Amino acid sequence: MTHPLTDESVRPDEPDTLEALRSAVEAGFPSTIADLTRLVKIPSVSWSAFDPAEVAASAEAVAGLVRELGVFEVVDVRRAPIGEGADAASGQPAVVARRAARNGRPTVLLYAHHDVQPPGLDEDWDSAPFEPTLRGDRLYGRGAADDKAGVMAHIGAIRALVEVLGPDFDLGIALFIEGEEEFGSRSFANFLREHRDLLEADAIVVADSSNWDVETPALTVALRGNVTFRLRVSTLDHASHSGMFGGAVPDAMLAAVRLLATLHDADGSVAVAGLTSADLATPDYDEAQLRAETGLLDGVAPIGRGSILSRIWAQPSITVTGIDAPSVANASNTLIPSVAVRLSARIAPGQDAGEALEALRAHLEAHAPFGARIEIDDVDTGQPFLVDTSGWAVAESKAAMADAWGREPVDVGIGGSIPFIAELVEEFPRAQILVTGVEDPDSRAHSPNESLHLGVFRRALLAEALFLARLDAREAGSPDRT
Template sequence: MIDIDKVLPAARAALDALVRIPSVSAEPTGDMRRCAELTAALFRGAGMPEVELLDDLPGGRPAVLARHPAPPGRPTVLLYAHYDVQPAGDLAHWTSPPFEPVVRDGRLSGRGTADDKAGIAAHLAAVLAYEGAPPVGVTVLVEGEEEISSPTLGELLSRHRDRLAADLIVLADSENLERGTPAFTTSLRGTAACVVELRTLESGVHSGSFGGPAPDALSALCGLLATLHDEHGDVAVSGLKTGQVPGYGYPVRRYRAEAGVLDGVELLGTGDVAERLWAKPAVSVLAIDAPAVTTASNTIVPVARAKVGLRVAPGDDAVRAAASLAEHLTAHTPWGARVSVSVADIAQPHQVDTAHPAYAAAGRAYREAYGKDVIHIGSGGSIPFVAEFAAAFPAAAILITSAGADTDSNPHGPDESVHLAEFERACHAEALLLSELGRDRPRRR
């Protein structure tokens, strides 16, 4: 029997210590290494016999690799998290300092609490629960680049593939939709973006002297962007695929409240909310370069530019989908305007295979810890590293879970937080998962 309550204080103390380090990967300082070194020390102190700081990739942030080899005939589980965090942003919007963990109303507030230092602490709790002798092989990988799209992760996985190979990969970087109910994220949309520029005139000219016949680039751009959706609000770009819808039904009223949709404003698209959010592609205009209203003169705009974001449905290919978007923008440019389109920000979608026996073992473990059956949900956002793990280890099962994050966690925003009761349940579930895997012995196929 494991006694998770015995190790929770150590896990909480570790989480507090990690949050105090401002490990912002977009602004690399000595704090990145300090956080990696603390992470390594935590797992070394938990009895992991092999702990190493991986810092051999040019331009990469240090990663932590900790290993407890599998007992004979037992499977191996890889536990992933990341220690880097987003910048704090405007400190005036925080109720308390972002890098000082504070408990309010049962939640631990601070940058990185939910995304994703709770994941590190939950992995630590699972290891601590077995006092240095887990029933299965355990490998822990904690990287420091997720918030900048993990640019060197693929090379890291390739370079250390033999030591990272596992039967089950647990990626603790998602959220539970309902507090007290465990959720496995089984589908992720990918992402792609295009920057489109339209030019109609050699230079700006007076709108009184030339307005009428002379086309302004900003109007042309607005007309082009309006072609991205049909009359129902569905994406009008041809060639994009729709994925499978997870079993969870997303109530419309709840979605409107969580998204902050104003009263009277219609939702876009057709189908239920879960399908539109998790299984269909989505297009958004993310930015427009144009004169500011406060400084604009009576000049016809000769050139205008926009960034168009595309969320790619599970089962589609992000590179192909980006090409479809680029083709649409080129083909629908009005008035013969000169158009250029460049593709950026590619990340592949992913659909989880839930038929692996390790998935059933995970369901039992999380049901016992939470006292409720697991629900399967999707994610409208993208987690680029999931596809990289799937490509590097195609035979492994992938489990995308929450380490305590929920819909109130506000990752990337002010007052980011993790619900402490949810965090404790996640610690318990992960420890039980190791036991279930040892009992079922699902091996690499």
């Protein structure tokens, strides 16, 4: 059989191949959306308080879709332990698949995750979070964008590739659809080590990021790291009457509020010595766009210094994401002995997460008011990441995006974190890593009314299909497109 993309009459970078893939994507798009809606209906929240059977059901549903592609030699649902030792708990189920490369072609690893964030309160959604609903050009539902659309972008791209090339193409493909990304990827490093032979690749596509807008693709080249922990502030060994002793005895809430206030300057910039910033070029992005994309209320000013995008991509930030304290409804006239808060710090590319944790610890210990006692536990860290944009995989990906979208892609940073990328780099140091995505600024991942823009999804799917087709026509290690 003559391979369509090695025949002299058809090359992967010629318009007829692009149009063939475009037609295949369009023809398969209704089925792709139908499969996506079925996945979104599974409430696969990986957090420990939620039913793990739903995550298992989601993994089996994804595995079924992967098997139907008919191109992989191995398709399994597997787990890895969290931590070390015989008593280590098992992580959530992930889907792995692999087909071997042939005739000197490279291998690409396609990553996404099938678990989702908790939905929050139903009343905050305009439609039920696990009942995917189409309104206009957006599909609403928890996981519709983050990241079950990433899963279906990989599956849909391979479907289009098979439609154009047939199932006997030469490109090696590995697939890793994780089941606990939203719960910290706690078994990720062990999973990589235990399944290295299935996952090793020349290039890795992480489909878990966003685009510049609904008309402009983006390649994520910088990610902030994260340091999160529980901070407990204590001033008393038992509660006391606020009327009897208030004014002489510092309660834990007062101490916590004063301590948290030391983390920021008057303009909202982080004021913790030892937390660094990165020197990154940023595109134009004004306050009006920030307000439109975030819902910043009229009269509320942005915080921080420097260009707006540098504050999000290249500077640290600290957020109090939770407080354990009496609710207003249950408040009594009591001096509270202890308060716990959850702190989430984002750290700039170039800083080590362990160094950032120690800087935060030192700051909190030095600034504890009234001699309050502080404890830090339940720590999670993730390293920041800077993409090396000089490799052939980046060039191929950008060219595919430009052809599929009709616009040149933008290099972007992301204020959020994908900590496991550092583990991918450690395990596969020679692999080129591409961070792509199907989201846009209004996707509202992690928030109520999360949604997927269907036009963005269609173009992202086509870009990945074209990327795979072009890799199928190049020799592994070749510096230039063949």
